[in-house]
Every structure is written in C-alpha cells, then in structure tokens.
Amino acid sequence: MTHMIRTSGLVKRYGNVLALDGLDLVVPKGAVLGLLGPNGAGKTTAVRILTTLLEPDEGAVEVAGLNVRSEPDKVRERIGLSGQTAAVDEHLTGFENLDMVGRLYHLGRKRSRERARELLGRFDLAEAGDRSAKTYSGGMRRRLDLAAALVAEPEVLFLDEPTTGLDPRSRIQMWETIQDLARGGSTVLLTTQYMEEADRLADDIVVIDRGRKIAEGTPDELKTQIGGERIESVLATAADLHPAQAILAGLCVGEVQLDEQARRLTAGVTGGAEVLKRFLQRLADANIAVVDVGLHRPTLDDVFLSLTGHSAEEVAESPDGRSEPEAEPTDTREKEAVR
Amino acid sequence: MSAIRTTNAAHTGADEVAVRKAIASTSRPPRAGALSTALTFGWRGMLKVKHVPEQLLDVTITPVMFVLMFTYLFGGAIAGSAHAYLDYILPGILVMSVLFTTVYSGVALNTDLTKGVVDRFRSLPIWKPSPLVGSLLGDSVRYVIAGTVIIVLGVILGYRPGAGVAGAVAALALVVVFAFGLSWVFTTLGLLLRSPNAVMNAGFMGIFPITFLSNVFVEPETLPRVLEAFVNVNPISILATASRGLMEGNVNGADIAIVLAVAAALTVVFAPLTTRLYRKG
Numbered sequence: 001m002t003h004m005i006r007t008s009g010l011v012k013r014y015g016n017v018l019a020l021d022g023l024d025l026v027v028p029k030g031a032v033l034g035l036l037g038p039n040g041a042g043k044t045t046a047v048r049i050l051t052t053l054l055e056p057d058e059g060a061v062e063v064a065g066l067n068v069r070s071e072p073d074k075v076r077e078r079i080g081l082s083g084q085t086a087a088v089d090e091h092l093t094g095f096e097n098l099d100m101v102g103r104l105y106h107l108g109r110k111r112s113r114e115r116a117r118e119l120l121g122r123f124d125l126a127e128a129g130d131r132s133a134k135t136y137s138g139g140m141r142r143r144l145d146l147a148a149a150l151v152a153e154p155e156v157l158f159l160d161e162p163t164t165g166l167d168p169r170s171r172i173q174m175w176e177t178i179q180d181l182a183r184g185g186s187t188v189l190l191t192t193q194y195m196e197e198a199d200r201l202a203d204d205i206v207v208i209d210r211g212r213k214i215a216e217g218t219p220d221e222l223k224t225q226i227g228g229e230r231i232e233s234v235l236a237t238a239a240d241l242h243p244a245q246a247i248l249a250g251l252c253v254g255e256v257q258l259d260e261q262a263r264r265l266t267a268g269v270t271g272g273a274e275v276l277k278r279f280l281q282r283l284a285d286a287n288i289a290v291v292d293v294g295l296h297r298p299t300l301d302d303v304f305l306s307l308t309g310h311s312a313e314e315v316a317e318s319p320d321g322r323s324e325p326e327a328e329p330t331d332t333r334e335k336e337a338v339r
Numbered sequence: 340m341s342a343i344r345t346t347n348a349a350h351t352g353a354d355e356v357a358v359r360k361a362i363a364s365t366s367r368p369p370r371a372g373a374l375s376t377a378l379t380f381g382w383r384g385m386l387k388v389k390h391v392p393e394q395l396l397d398v399t400i401t402p403v404m405f406v407l408m409f410t411y412l413f414g415g416a417i418a419g420s421a422h423a424y425l426d427y428i429l430p431g432i433l434v435m436s437v438l439f440t441t442v443y444s445g446v447a448l449n450t451d452l453t454k455g456v457v458d459r460f461r462s463l464p465i466w467k468p469s470p471l472v473g474s475l476l477g478d479s480v481r482y483v484i485a486g487t488v489i490i491v492l493g494v495i496l497g498y499r500p501g502a503g504v505a506g507a508v509a510a511l512a513l514v515v516v517f518a519f520g521l522s523w524v525f526t527t528l529g530l531l532l533r534s535p536n537a538v539m540n541a542g543f544m545g546i547f548p549i550t551f552l553s554n555v556f557v558e559p560e561t562l563p564r565v566l567e568a569f570v571n572v573n574p575i576s577i578l579a580t581a582s583r584g585l586m587e588g589n590v591n592g593a594d595i596a597i598v599l600a601v602a603a604a605l606t607v608v609f610a611p612l613t614t615r616l617y618r619k620g
Contacts, residue, residue: 051462076464077370087455091387101380104463106371132390148459 003062004029004156004187007048010059012045012211019045020056021211027189027204032182032328035191036304042211043191044084047160048056049194050189051081064155080149080157084164086141087148090134094125094144097133098151105152112151119147139170157181159190163197171270175200195301209308222303228253229297230268232274238263247282251275263291346554373466377473384477387447388484395481398443399488402436406492409556417557422497427492429493430510430582431555433486434575438487438550439523442542443526444478449538452530457617468614482518486511510585513598517578520602523609530616536571574601585614 005027012020020042027033035043048054050063052072061068064078088097095116102112123143128136132242133144149157155207162178163171178201182188192198198205199219206216207222215222231252235244241258245265248256252267252275259266268277276295283290371379388395406429414424442556446472448471451457460470525542532538545611552566553575559567570576578598584590 034481046437048458053458053461071465073370076462079462081459081462083455083458085455089383089387089451089456090454091390092383092389096383096386100379100383101459103382104371104376104460104465105376106369 002028004031004064005033005189006060006062007046007050008060010046010049010061011057012042012049012054013057014327018211020049021214022059023208024213025189025206025213027187029184029187031187031203032178032188032190032201033278034198035189036193036195036198036205037208038304038308040210041208043208044160045211046208047081047083047158047189047191051079051158052076070073073084076138077152078155080152080154082142082146082149082157082159082162084160088133088136088141088144091132093130093132094120094136094140095129095143098148101148101151107152115151119150120125123147124173134327135178137170139166139173141273142166142170142174143177146174150181154186156189159188161193162241163192163194171197182274195299195304199299207304207307211251223298225303228268228270228273229295230266231279232292232294232296233279233283233290234292235263235265236291240286240288241265243286244283244288246252247277247286251279251282286319370464373469376465376469377476380470380473381476381480382473382565384474385480387477394443395484397481398440399436399485401433401439402485402489403492405435406489406496409567425493425496425498427558427583428556429489429498430586431553432448432578433489433493433510434579434582435550435555436489437482437486437518438546438575439543440478440482441518441522442525442539442546443481444475444522445527445529445538445542446535447478448526448529449532449535449611453534453601461617467618471526471613471617475519475526479515479519479602482515483511500586502586506588507584510582513585513595514578514582517574517602519600520605523606523613526613527609527616530613549573550575553579574598576619577601 003026005025007025010017010020010023016257023042024048025033025035025046035046037043045054049056049061049067049100052068052075055069063075066075066078068075081157088094089100092100093278096117098119099112102115103109105112107115117129120126123146125140125143125147128140133141146159146162149159159178163174166174175197178188178190181201182201188201190197190201203217203218205216205222206213215225219223231248233244233248235241238260239267241260245256245258248265248267252269254268256265256267258264273295276293280290280293376412377466405427409428409432410421410425414421418424418427431451448457450468451460461467461529490511500510502509525538528541529538532541553573555575559576562570574597577594581590581594581598583596
C-alpha cells in the first residue's frame with residue numbers, strides 16, 4: 001500500500017455553508033501531512049470525517065486501505081485520534097484513563113495496565129500517573145490525550161491542533177514527541193494554524209481555506225512557490241540608506257523596500273548567498289556600516305498571506321472548545337471583509 | 340454511494356487488495372464484546388464514585404435535609420407527630436433522592452461531550468451505545484447508595500419498615516429500576532443542551548416540581564381538586580405508593596405494574612433517542 005490516507009472530492013455542508021468543498025488528500029505510509037489553515041477552514045471537519053465521527057455528504061475516504069464510509073468499525077481499529085480538546089476524564093488518574101482505553105481495545109486487564117505504565121513513562125507522566133488528571137497542567141493533559149490515542153499502536157494517527165493553547169515549553173515538548181512518532185514510522189495527519197509547526201513537523205503541507213485546498217507541497221516547495229529569498233539589512237546610520245538602496249537595487253529582482261524608521265532595506269533576490277556576499281562587499285567598499293544583515297526565506301506565514309490574502313492569525317480563535325464552528329456564516333463574512 | 344465504490348475499486352489493484360488483507364490481519368487483539376466494554380464503562384463510573392465521593396454527597400444532602408426538616412418541622416402539623424410522619428415520608432424521600440440522582444447521569448454525559456471524551460469513545464472500535472449503557476449501569480450503583488443513605492437515616496431516626504429488610508430492599512430495587520428508565524430522559528437532555536450546567540438547571544426544573552406535585556410529602560386528599568387529580572396520576576405518586584406498600588408489606592400489584600410499565604415506556608422512547616443523538620455526535 002502506498003498511501004495510508006486518501007480522500008477525493010470530499011464535501012461536507014452545514015446548512016448552506018460548505019465546510020469542505022471537494023477536498024483531495026493523499027498521505028503516503030510513514031509520512032506526516034500538515035493540514036494548515038485558519039479557524040473555520042475545514043480542518044476539524046476533515047479530521048472528523050477521516051476518524052469516522054462525521055459522515056461526508058460526498059466523496060471517497062480511505063484510511064489504512066479501508067473505505068471509511070462502508071467500514072467505519074474496521075477503520076476504528078487502525079487509527080488513533082487526539083482531538084482539539086484533551087479528551088481525558090478529569091476524575092480519573094492518568095493511569096486509569098489509559099488503562100480504561102486499553103480495556104476498551106480489548107488488550108486484556110494485564111496488558112492494559114502494562115501498556116498504561118509504558119505510555120506514562122514515555123510521555124513523562126510516570127510520577128503523575130496516579131494523580132487525578134484534574135491536577136494536570138494543559139501540557140500534561142495533552143500528552144495524556146496523545147498517549148491515549150497510542151494505546152493500541154495505531155497505524156494512522158490524527159492530531160487535531162495538537163499544540164493549540166499550550167505554553168511554548170509544552171509546545172516544543174509536544175513537537176519532539178510527534179517527531180519521535182514520525183521517526184518510528186507512524187503515518188500522521190496533523191492540523192495546525194501555526195506555520196512554524198507545519199514547517200517543523202510535516203513532510204508535506206496542504207494549505208486549506210474555506211474547505212478547499214489552495215496549495216500543497218513540501219515546506220520548501222511552498223516557500224519557493226511564493227517567491228525566492230530576500231535580503232534584509234539594517235544600517236547603522238540613516239544617511240547611508242539611499243546609497244545602500246542604490247547598491248541593493250543593482251543586485252535584486254524587483255524593488256527595494258525601504259523602512260526609514262527602522263533603517264531597514266528589504267529586497268527579493270535570486271542567487272542566494274553569493275548575492276549577499278557581493279552586497280556586503282559593495283557596502284564595505286562604500287564604507288557603509290551595517291547593524292544586521294541576513295538572507296531570509298519566506299516563512300509559511302508569508303505563504304499563507306500571499307495565497308489567501310489574509311494572515312492565518314487574523315481570524316479570531318474559536319471561543320467554543322466543543323466543536324470548531326467551522327465555516328459559520330459570520331466567519332465567512334469576516335474573511336470577506338479581510339479580502 | 341455506488342459511484343464512489345467504483346472509484347475506489349478503480350484505484351485499487353488486485354495485488355494491493357491482497358496486501359491490505361495481510362496488513363489488516365496483523366496481531367490486533369480481537370474486538371471487545373459489547374458486554375465487556377459496557378462493564379468497562381460501568382467500572383469507570385465506580386472509579387468516579389471512589390475519586391469524587393462528594394458528588395454523591397451533593398445529591399444526598401438535600402434529601403437528608405428534607406427528611407430532617409419535614410419530619411421535625413412539619414411532621415407534627417401534617418401527621419400529628421414527627422414519628423407518624425416519618426413513616427409516611429421516608430419511602431417518599433427515598434424516591435425523591437434516587438430520582439434527583441438521575442439528573443446527574445445527563446450532567447455527566449454532557450461533561451464528556453464538552454470535554455471531547457465522547458469523540459474519543461466514538462473513535463474506538465466498540466459497540467457504540469456501550470458508553471451509555473455502561474454509565475447507566477454505574478449510575479445504578481449510585482442510585483443504590485443514595486437510596487441506602489436515606490433508608491439508614493430513617494432507621495436511625497426510628498423508622499421501622501413493616502416488611503423488614505426484605506421490604507426495604509424490594510422498595511429500593513423498584514425505585515432503582517424506575518430511575519434507570521428516567522435517566523434516559525436526562526441523557527437525551529445531556530446530548531441536546533450546551534453545557535453541564537444547563538443540563539443541571541433544566542433537569543432540576545423538571546424533576547423538582549414533578550416530585551413535589553406527588554404524594555411524596557402529603558396525602559393528595561388534602562389538595563385542591565385539580566391538583567389532586569394530577570397528583571393521583573403522577574407516576575412518581577404511584578412509585579411512592581408502591582414503595583410504601585413494599586416497605587410495609589401491603590403493596591398493590593397494579594401499582595408495581597404501572598411503575599414498571601412507565602419505566603419501560605421511558606426506556607423504549609428515550610434510549611433509542613439518546614443512542615441516535617450519541618451516534619450522530
């Protein structure tokens with residue numbers, strides 16, 4: 001089997017609103033796909049369909065070689081889901097949460113307990129394992145939730161915004177955990193609104209907006225698609241700005257952008273480091289002092305901005321944790337306004 | 340649907356099918372049976388009682404207060420003496436305390452829904468209604484505990500059921516069976532409303548008046564005629580009368596039949612409704 005997840009022409013409507021508008025996805029075995037988009041783009045709807053929680057209106061869905069629509073029960077035996085909210089029972093201890101999931105997977109009492117301890121150790125929860133999950137921090141709950149998704153060693157793992165709402169330290173910890181899983185050969189589909197996250201974790205990225213795929217490729221391909229590198233330089237004195245601008249203009253493609261306030265010059269280039277070297281050489285020849293200079297590749301934020309006309313963070317966070325109010329009419333209007 | 344299947348088949352070579360079959364039959368444990376998963380969810384309910392016993396206290400403290408307050412404050416006025424009133428009111432409060440507990444079945448289900456726990460369960464390869472059935476099994480144990488607290492309190496205050504321990508156990512069993520039926524109403528509510536608090540408020544807004552407008556506290560003959568007519572047909576009155584009868588050893592078989600029929604009717608209507616709502620998610 002070459003792919004573990006495949007959808008084609010996936011459509012889901014909520015009333016008049018199209019949450020998914022013909023979404024096609026393919027995730028090869030062992031790959032990590034980042035599904036990137038703002039709130040309301042359709043990410044959670046896609047995950048809910050792939051994990052058998054929601055019926056699509058149209059389209060084909062295949063997970064682990066099984067037809068999700070006709071064999072949802074078999075699909076459930078092969079997948080793990082860690083949703084947007086940490087789905088842990090607060091009244092139970094971490095250990096009991098995992099033990100319960102193990103029993104539900106029919107691992108048997110003994111094996112369930114072993115597996116629960118194993119996972120608690122692996123996710124740095126061994127010490128907290130016998131405490132009620134109510135006492136856990138947000139990061140610990142997320143880790144427990146991810147552990148619960150892994151109890152039956154699923155072939156395909158779905159992570160819906162695994163780090164939303166986590167502090168930076170917990171986020172980095174979560175990233176490392178996901179990277180470990182990917183190295184272990186798991187097939188992962190993760191959704192995120194963080195460009196940095198997709199860049200760091202995903203082999204391939206699919207950018208979606210309003211239920212449609214608007215771009216796809218490796219992180220590098222997407223960055224290239226949006227235009228090459230650019231040189232950014234901050235000068236020591238404002239008086240040098242215009243001579244430096246003239247120098248840069250001779251080396252770049254397009255126009256040089258000038259930020260007088262910050263004494264910063266920015267320009268797109270092709271040729272990378274070589275061009276940067278020449279630029280510095282000429283600045284030195286002209287006795288122009290530089291505070292900061294660098295060659296920047298566009299971030300995925302830039303990618304998103306140029307693809308959709310609005311930045312990923314402009315759409316407000318969903319206040320309702322229960323189910324992302326995907327593609328709500330108000331949401332769509334907001335986006336229209338931004339456009 | 341058929342068009343979609345054809346598309347899939349087109350993508351899928353025969354070799355690939357064979358490979359898929361092989362992968363599908365790796366060393367996965369066999370699926371857990373419906374009974375096994377329901378019991379696991381029942382066990383989960385027990386763990387909650389163990390970890391959060393105060394939740395049980397919440398639902399028993401009001402009935403305990405009512406026993407004490409009504410017996411000693413109004414007992415003399417209503418029945419001539421506190422002791423005589425205790426004989427009347429105790430089986431009634433047994434009914435009330437257990438029925439109040441059923442609201443929490445809906446609250447707990449809604450909590451699972453809001454926390455995303457329901458999504459986790461729905462993504463597991465288990466018999467879909469097993470979380471519901473299991474939780475209600477677990478809740479039944481809570482109903483027994485709530486009922487036992489009231490009976491024990493009554494005995495401490497001097498209540499002596501005429502039919503002895505057997506009568507008390509039979510009355511408790513009948514109340515728990517009825518509560519099992521009624522709790523499906525609250526699980527339905529739990530899946531329809533937005534927050535655990537809303538379920539709690541709506542639940543008590545229903546259960547409170549309907550319990551008071553019964554013969555739990557007073558003989559219906561003392562009431563205005565319209566009210567009396569309502570109280571007499573209120574299933575909770577019939578349940579309270581049947582419980583009194585079981586405890587005293589002079590039960591009317593027809594009352595028991597009506598109670599069981601109402602419990603069955605509630606289950607037949609609301610269990611499939613709950614299950615359908617749960618399936619849809």
